[in-house]
Amino acid sequence: MGDIVVGTASWTDRTLLASGWYPASADTPEKRLAYYAKQFPIVEVDATYYGPPNEQTTKLWAQRTPDGFTFNIKAFSLLTGHPTKVSAIYKDLRPETDKKNVYPGDVPPQAYEEIWSRFLTALDPLAQAGKLGAVLFQFPPWFGIRRSNKDFMLEVAERCKPLRAVFELRNASWFEGANQTETLDFLRAHELPFVCVDMPQGHKSSVPPVVAATADLAVVRFHGHSDKWTSKDIHEKFGYEYSAKELAAWAPKLRDLSDKAGQVQVFMNNCYSDYAQRNASTLIDLLDSD
Template identity: 75%
Template structure:
């Protein structure tokens, strides 16, 4: 069985800071990251989805964490086709527009290429420190199963090489009927790691909890919770789910089985409201270690 790393999708969420999970002595961003890294070996950086990271920031992350610590970094929204605030773009690349949000086609090709270059190069300090695990490409609900989108997945892999992109879908078409076999087969042929998810079902954005390793080196599972307010625009309502011990205990053997198919398995709790993700992650690790 390959290594299983358990972590959370945030260490800076406002409600987490208010929850009391951090000791009073962890009263600066540096001290909080140091404390977090003593509790978990893995973290996912989601802030990079909203605004591309600076290389200096990535260097500080690397310096403030111990050897062997792993960061997964979420891709900037423009690179996954999500609407992107004009103000989130690099200042010198912002177009003169009255639009509030931009998409890739709203930028000149040269500017779009530059966004890719700067985003990936900003991760260099993590790469040099051996602390970059994967780059998460979570695609929007309108990214459906079709040839054009499959080609974009291959483009992402080519652009990121030798970094490791991992792919998360948010549209049911990828796993509807026979499409499940087609989707997993495509990812396996191109050795693209599939991000398994646990999330609410019954929505257009719902993907079933399919556990599959589509690359030999890495498998990823993200736990989004089962909030009955999944369509809420309030992210704390959407992800504010507290897993029970029974749910986590039931997941442990499934995760161990998945870990038998890959060298490493990353498990991320994305139910980021107060300390739910941290408590659930620690509890899940206990169940994984029990056997």
């Protein structure tokens, strides 16, 4: 079996802080990160989707965690084609517009290039410390299967080198009928790591939980099965606690995936209260039980 590491998609969520998961002694951001890093070997940083990080912050993350700890970074929304708040963009690169949200096409080409450069440069302290795992590119639901989107994924992978980009597709067209084989073959041909997601089914934004290795790294993200998936309230959307039975059904799939990929990163993204942390601990125990 290859290497499987399990963590969560947050360590700072306010409902987690209120849940009592952290001991009273972990009363500062520094102590909370240190405590988290004793429980899990990896974390996914989702805050970087809403606003790009700065080097001072990533330097502190590197300093406050032990050797061998890994951070995966979610790509800034503008770099994945999502609508992005103008206020989230670097001050000197903000487009002159009355719009609250902008897309890549609303930003001057030179500014767009500079945003890419600054985002990736901010990750240098983690990379230099050997603590940067991968950069998650989660594409919008309207990013469907077509040649231009495949070309953009190749462009993203090239831009990120030598950093590793991993790809989460959220449009069902990639997986319909023969498209699924075409999608996975494309990813394998270019050694692009595929991100499998477990999420509520039956919605317009639903994609199936395809478990597949397309490179020497595979990522699995657990979004939960909330019956309020379409809610604008992020805690209602992700407020789902997996049962031990549900997680036990995933353990053999993850082991099989690690045989094929070599390394598997697993993230519980059901970030409400301490659901993700408790589910991650349960899944680790299940994987260790054999």
